[in-house]
Amino acid sequence: MKTIAVISQKGGAGKTTLAINLAVAADRAGNGGVTLIDLDPQASASVWGDNRELPTPQVASVQPNRLQPCLDKARADGAGFVVIDTAPHSETAALAAARAADLILIPCRPAVLDLHAIGSTIDLARLAGTPAAVLLNSIPSRGSLADEAAEAVAGYEIPLVPVRIVQRAAYVHSLTCGKSIQEFEPRGKGAEEIDRLYRWICDAAAI
Ligand SMILES: Nc1ncnc2c1ncn2[C@@H]1O[C@H](COP(=O)(O)OP(=O)(O)OP(=O)(O)O)[C@@H](O)[C@H]1O
Ligand SMILES: [Mg+2]
Numbered sequence: 754m755k756t757i758a759v760i761s762q763k764g765g766a767g768k769t770t771l772a773i774n775l776a777v778a779a780d781r782a783g784n785g786g787v788t789l790i791d792l793d794p795q796a797s798a799s800v801w802g803d804n805r806e807l808p809t810p811q812v813a814s815v816q817p818n819r820l821q822p823c824l825d826k827a828r829a830d831g832a833g834f835v836v837i838d839t840a841p842h843s844e845t846a847a848l849a850a851a852r853a854a855d856l857i858l859i860p861c862r863p864a865v866l867d868l869h870a871i872g873s874t875i876d877l878a879r880l881a882g883t884p885a886a887v888l889l890n891s892i893p894s895r896g897s898l899a900d901e902a903a904e905a906v907a908g909y910e911i912p913l914v915p916v917r918i919v920q921r922a923a924y925v926h927s928l929t930c931g932k933s934i935q936e937f938e939p940r941g942k943g944a945e946e947i948d949r950l951y952r953w954i955c956d957a958a959a960i
Contacts (some may be wrong), residue, residue, distance in 0.1 A: 754828045755958045758854035760877070763870040764841040767860040767890035770924050770948075772838035775858075775932035779811040784833035790824075792817050792850060795842035805931030810836075817846035824853055829850045844877065851881035856958040858914070860890040863902035875911050877880040886912040886957065888950070891920040913948035916950045919943070 759772040776789040787810035791798040802812030810834075815823045820837070827835050837850045849856055857878045861871050871887060878885035887906045892899040899917050906913045921943070927937030934943040 756854045758837040758850040774933045774947045776810040776836040779834040785849045786832040787834045788827040790837045857885035859887045863898040868905045888914040890918040
């Protein structure tokens with residue numbers, strides 16, 4: 754079982770959006786069952802699960818101190834892939850997720866305050882000793898912001914995911930109706946970028 758934790762101490766970076774899209778991509782690929790663990794008391798991923806018509810991926814809303822039993826249950830149930838969505842501003846919970854993960858994804862918007870804020874999340878990943886990579890999210894479809902952000906990330910000496918997630922209304926609309934972008938617009942560019950992200954993660958986490 755491979756576990757991917759989506760962590761950023763900054764609010765609104767896109768943790769829940771990416772965790773959901775990744776969990777559905779993994780589910781579509783099989784993996785013997787996928788569990789999306791929602792550690793955030795705001796429960797956004799769980800609300801998405803409530804609005805979903807399909808029974809998979811499984812969504813589990815758990816308190817951080819119940820993370821390990823939840824992972825044990827997923828493994829016992831035969832899950833091959835687990836995605837953990839975390840809350841912002843919660844170091845203890847984020848550290849528990851970071852320690853449990855095979856790979857940490859750190860989403861970051863291409864803006865100076867966001868780029869500055871990833872430092873504390875990178876420190877947390879290093880403390881946990883878990884491989885991590887920064888994923889640029891909500892990139893404007895035009896302009897040089899993404900290239901400038903990539904340069905700023907290089908200063909942290911952490912891998913940058915070679916897939917950039919563009920700012921698309923379809924990410925918002927799909928979640929509203931309990932879907933992922935791949936289900937909402939199967940032939941869209943967003944579906945294709947999530948597919949590339951999923952495949953990059955499979956390589957990075959040796960899935
Ligand atoms: N690539 C994207 N394109 C368009 N909108 C996006 C994208 N990524 C995230 N959003 C939107 O930005 C907002 C914040 O995203 P999201 O809730 O996923 O962030 P978060 O990191 O989980 O936030 P929190 O820290 O509050 O848990 C949401 O309204 C979401 O729909
Ligand atoms: Mg969230």
